Amino acid sequence: NDGSETFKYESDITRLRSLVIHSLYSHKDVFLRELLSNANDALEKLRLTALTDRSVLSSGEGNVTIEVNVDERSNGKTGQIIIRDTGIGMSKDELARNLGTIARSGTSEFLKKAEEGQGVDGNLIGQFGLGFYSCFLVSPTVRVSSLPPATTNNPNPEQYTFVSSSTGDSFEVFLDPRGKTLGRGTEIVLTIGEDEAEFLSVDHLKSLIEKHSTFSTTFPIYIKERNISKVPTPHPQSPVEDGDPDEFADDLETDETTPKEENFDEQVEENWIRVNDKAPIWMREPKEVSDEEYQQFYKAVAKDDASESLGWSHFKGDTGSGVSFRAIMYIPSSLPKDFWQKMTSGINNVRLMVKRVFITDDLGEDFMPRWLSFLKVTVDADDLPLNVSRETLQNNRFLSQLQRILVRKALDLFTKLSVDQPEKYKEIAKLYGNALRIGLLESPKDKLKLAKLLRFESTRSDYTSLEEYVENRKEGQKQIYYIAGVGEIAKDLARSPFVEKLFARGYEVLLLNLPSDEPMMASLDQFMGMTTQDVSKKGLKFGDEDEDGAEKKELEAQKVAFKPLIEWLKKDLAGQISDVTVTNRLVTSPCTIIVDSYGWSANMQRIMSAQTDAQDDPMFNMMKNLPKVLEINPKSPLIEGLLERVLDFPQDDSEDDGDVKRVSEEEEDLRETVRVLFDTTLVRSGFSVADPTTYFERVEALLRRSLGVSLSATPQIKIRPAPPTASGPIPEDEEEKVEFDPQSLGSDPSQWMDWKDMKDQMVFDHDEL
Numbered sequence: 001n002d003g004s005e006t007f008k009y010e011s012d013i014t015r016l017r018s019l020v021i022h023s024l025y026s027h028k029d030v031f032l033r034e035l036l037s038n039a040n041d042a043l044e045k046l047r048l049t050a051l052t053d054r055s056v057l058s059s060g061e062g063n064v065t066i067e068v069n070v071d072e073r074s075n076g077k078t079g080q081i082i083i084r085d086t087g088i089g090m091s092k093d094e095l096a097r098n099l100g101t102i103a104r105s106g107t108s109e110f111l112k113k114a115e116e117g118q119g120v121d122g123n124l125i126g127q128f129g130l131g132f133y134s135c136f137l138v139s140p141t142v143r144v145s146s147l148p149p150a151t152t153n154n155p156n157p158e159q160y161t162f163v164s165s166s167t168g169d170s171f172e173v174f175l176d177p178r179g180k181t182l183g184r185g186t187e188i189v190l191t192i193g194e195d196e197a198e199f200l201s202v203d204h205l206k207s208l209i210e211k212h213s214t215f216s217t218t219f220p221i222y223i224k225e226r227n228i229s230k231v232p233t234p235h236p237q238s239p240v241e242d243g244d245p246d247e248f249a250d251d252l253e254t255d256e257t258t259p260k261e262e263n264f265d266e267q268v269e270e271n272w273i274r275v276n277d278k279a280p281i282w283m284r285e286p287k288e289v290s291d292e293e294y295q296q297f298y299k300a301v302a303k304d305d306a307s308e309s310l311g312w313s314h315f316k317g318d319t320g321s322g323v324s325f326r327a328i329m330y331i332p333s334s335l336p337k338d339f340w341q342k343m344t345s346g347i348n349n350v351r352l353m354v355k356r357v358f359i360t361d362d363l364g365e366d367f368m369p370r371w372l373s374f375l376k377v378t379v380d381a382d383d384l385p386l387n388v389s390r391e392t393l394q395n396n397r398f399l400s401q402l403q404r405i406l407v408r409k410a411l412d413l414f415t416k417l418s419v420d421q422p423e424k425y426k427e428i429a430k431l432y433g434n435a436l437r438i439g440l441l442e443s444p445k446d447k448l449k450l451a452k453l454l455r456f457e458s459t460r461s462d463y464t465s466l467e468e469y470v471e472n473r474k475e476g477q478k479q480i481y482y483i484a485g486v487g488e489i490a491k492d493l494a495r496s497p498f499v500e501k502l503f504a505r506g507y508e509v510l511l512l513n514l515p516s517d518e519p520m521m522a523s524l525d526q527f528m529g530m531t532t533q534d535v536s537k538k539g540l541k542f543g544d545e546d547e548d549g550a551e552k553k554e555l556e557a558q559k560v561a562f563k564p565l566i567e568w569l570k571k572d573l574a575g576q577i578s579d580v581t582v583t584n585r586l587v588t589s590p591c592t593i594i595v596d597s598y599g600w601s602a603n604m605q606r607i608m609s610a611q612t613d614a615q616d617d618p619m620f621n622m623m624k625n626l627p628k629v630l631e632i633n634p635k636s637p638l639i640e641g642l643l644e645r646v647l648d649f650p651q652d653d654s655e656d657d658g659d660v661k662r663v664s665e666e667e668e669d670l671r672e673t674v675r676v677l678f679d680t681t682l683v684r685s686g687f688s689v690a691d692p693t694t695y696f697e698r699v700e701a702l703l704r705r706s707l708g709v710s711l712s713a714t715p716q717i718k719i720r721p722a723p724p725t726a727s728g729p730i731p732e733d734e735e736e737k738v739e740f741d742p743q744s745l746g747s748d749p750s751q752w753m754d755w756k757d758m759k760d761q762m763v764f765d766h767d768e769l
C-alpha cells in the first residue's frame with residue numbers, strides 16, 4: 001500500500017492555475033525563478049531549524065541542483081528538467097496542503113485583481129505566493145517528490161510524491177516507490193514538450209538563472225553540464241581465436257594497404273557547474289557593481305514592485321559596538337496600496353543576514369521608523385553569532401545602533417538624489433513627500449535635514465523647496481507664508497481670500513494640501529532664520545509695515561470710520577465670533593474669518609474632525625470653539641454698503657413708534673443678509689457652516705427677493721404616500737415579486753397628502769428614529 005490518495009483541488013486553485021498559465025503565457029521563464037526561490041526558501045528554513053536541531057543537517061549542507069535530461073528519441077526536442085534541493089522538504093500532508101490548497105492570505109485579492117484585468121505579471125505572482133503554479137507554464141504534468149529531514153520528533157520520515165497535470169481538477173499523493181532516494185529535500189520533475197524545447201538548453205537555463213536568480217539565492221546552484229567529445233573508436237581487439245592463423249594474417253595485411261575508415265565514439269563527460277558563483281552583490285565593492293546589477297538585485301528583494309528602484313545606497317558600516325556590516329538600501333518605485341494603513345503597525349522591509357546567511361526579516365515592528373518603513377534594506381553583519389534570534393537581538397545594542405545608521409544613510413541618500421538627480425527627485429518628493437513630512441514630525445533631531453528634502457507648490461512655482469523660498473524672500477520678510485487645505489488643489493488654495501493680498505503684493509505663499517502639511521509646518525516653526533506663518537491665522541507680518549506709516553494711519557482712520565458697523569456686527573454675530581476688525585490683508589474679498597495663532601485653522605479642524613472619536617473629545621470641542629475673528633475689508637464696496645445701511649438706522653433716542661417698526665424691519669432684512677455673508681465667509685475661509693439648512697433657506701430668501709418672488713409662497717405639491725408595510729420574506733421567484741398593483745395603491749389623487757402634512761409626519765418619524 002503506497003498510501004496513494006487523490007485530492008480534489010479547491011475550485012479557486014483550478015481557476016488560479018489556469019489564470020497563471022494564461023496571464024503569464026509570454027513570461028514562461030518565470031517558472032525557473034519561482035522554483036529556485038522556493039528551493040532557496042526551503043534551504044533557509046532548514047538552516048533555521050538546524051539552529052535548534054543540529055540533527056537535521058545530518059546529510060550535509062544545502063544546495064540546489066538542476067539536471068536536464070533530453071529524450072534522444074525526440075531528437076532533443078522533448079525531455080525533463082529536474083530541480084532538486086536539499087532543503088526542509090515536505091511531508092505527505094504538507095505536499096497536499098502547500099501545493100493543493102490556497103489558504104493563503106491575499107489569494108482572493110489576487111483573483112480579484114486579475115479578474116479586473118489589472119496587469120498580472122511575474123511580480124504579482126511572486127507577491128501573492130503563487131510561485132509553484134508557474135511550473136505548469138512549461139510542463140503539462142508536474143511531479144514533486146519530497147523527504148523532510150529526520151528530526152528527534154520524526155526520526156523516520158518517508159518520501160512522498162505529488163503528481164498533477166496542468167488541467168485536471170485533482171492531484172495525487174503517494175509513497176514514492178523508489179524509496180528515500182532524495183536523502184533530504186524536494187525534487188521537482190518537469191516534463192518539457194516540443195513547444196518549450198528552448199528550456200532544455202543548459203546554456204539557456206544558465207542565462208535565466210544569471211538574470212533572475214543569482215541575487216535571490218544564497219545557496220549554491222549547480223547545473224549538470226554534459227560535454228560530448230568524440231573519441232576514435234578503438235580498433236576491435238583481434239579476437240584470438242582458434243582457427244586459421246593465416247586468415248588473421250590476411251586481415252593485417254589488408255589494413256596496411258587500405259586503411260579502414262576511422263570510427264568515433266561519443267564520450268559524454270558530466271560535470272556539475274556552479275552557476276551563482278559570484279559573491280553576493282552587497283559583499284562587492286560598490287564601484288564594481290553596475291546599475292543593471294543593482295536593479296536586478298532589487299527585483300529579487302522587492303517582489304511586490306514591478307518597476308525599477310528609484311535609487312539606492314550601498315555602504316559599509318560599523319555599529320560602534322564592534323559589529324561591522326554591509327548594506328544595500330533601495331527606494332521602491334511605488335508605495336504598496338495599503339502602505340498608509342499598514343504604516344501604523346509597522347512593515348518589515350529589512351532583511352538581516354549574518355555572514356551571508358539569512359537570519360530574519362522580522363526585526364520587530366518599530367525597528368525602522370514607520371515613515372521610512374518603505375525602504376527595502378538588506379543588511380549583512382559580520383560579527384554576530386549565527387544563532388542570533390530576534391529576542392537576543394532586541395537586547396543587543398547592535399539593533400539600535402544599526403537603526404540610527406540606516407536612518408542617517410536614508411537621509412543622505414535622499415539628499416544626494418535631490419542634488420545629483422533633480423528630475424528623479426521630483427518623482428521621489430511626490431511619492432514620499434507625506435512620509436518625509438511625518439518624519440519631520442516624529443524625528444525632531446532630523447528636522448532640518450528633512451525640511452530641506454520637502455518640495456511644495458507655491459504661488460510662484462509648482463515645485464519649490466524651503467531653501468528656494470528663503471532665497472526668493474522679499475526684503476524685510478521674516479515669515480514663510482503658507483496656506484493649508486487638505487486635498488484641495490493648489491490653484492484653488494491660491495485663490496483663497498487669505499492669499500489675495502500677499503499674491504497681489506508679489507509675496508510667495510506655499511500652497512499645502514497634504515494631511516501632514518499643517519502640523520509639520522507648525523512643528524518646523526523656524527527655517528534658516530525665518531518663522532513659518534499660516535496666512536489664515538493672526539500674526540501675519542509683511543516686514544515692511546513700519547516703514548509705510550501712511551498705510552498704518554489709513555487703517556487707524558478706517559477703524560474709526562467703520563466703528564458703527566463693527567459694533568453692529570459684533571452685537572449681531574455675538575456667540576459666533578469674538579471680535580470684528582478692519583483689515584488690510586484683503587483685496588477683493590469683503591471679509592474673512594481668521595483664528596488666533598494658537599487656535600486651529602479651518603484645515604486643522606477638518607483633519608481633527610476626521611479622527612474617529614473627535615466629537616466626544618473635550619479638547620477637540622474646546623479647540624474647535626476657540627474664538628474666531630471676522631475681518632472686514634474697508635475698501636470693499638459691499639462693506640461700504642453695509643456701513644451706509646447701518647449709519648442710516650436712526651439713533652436710539654430720536655425715533656417715534658412708526659419709525660422703530662420700520663427700522664426693525666429694515667434691520668431684520670440686513671441681519672438676514674449679513675448672516676448669509678457670514679456663512680459664505682465661513683465657507684470661503686475653509687470652515688463649515690453651523691446650520692446648513694438655515695443657511696440654504698436664507699440664500700433662497702435672498703434669491704426670491706432679488707427675483708421679486710413672494711417670501712411666503714409655498715410649492716403646490718401633493719405627495720403620493722408609500723404602500724403599506726410589506727409582510728413576510730422577500731419572494732425569491734421573480735414572478736411572485738409583484739404582489740400589489742402599484743397603480744391601484746395611492747393612484748387616486750384624492751388620497752394624496754399635502755407635502756406640508758407629509759413633512760410634519762416625516763419629522764415625527766425621524767424624531768422617533
Ligand SMILES: Nc1ncnc2c1ncn2[C@@H]1O[C@H](COP(=O)(O)OP(=O)(O)OP(=O)(O)O)[C@@H](O)[C@H]1O
Pocket residue numbers: 034037038039041042085087088089090098099125126127128129130131132133186
Ligand atoms: N522546494 C520546496 N521545498 C519545500 N517546500 C516547498 C518547496 N516549494 C514549495 N514549497 C511549499 O509550498 C508552498 C507554496 O509555494 P508557492 O511557490 O506556491 O508559494 P510561496 O513559496 O509561499 O510564495 P512565493 O512563490 O512568493 O515564494 C510554499 O510556501 C512552501 O511551503
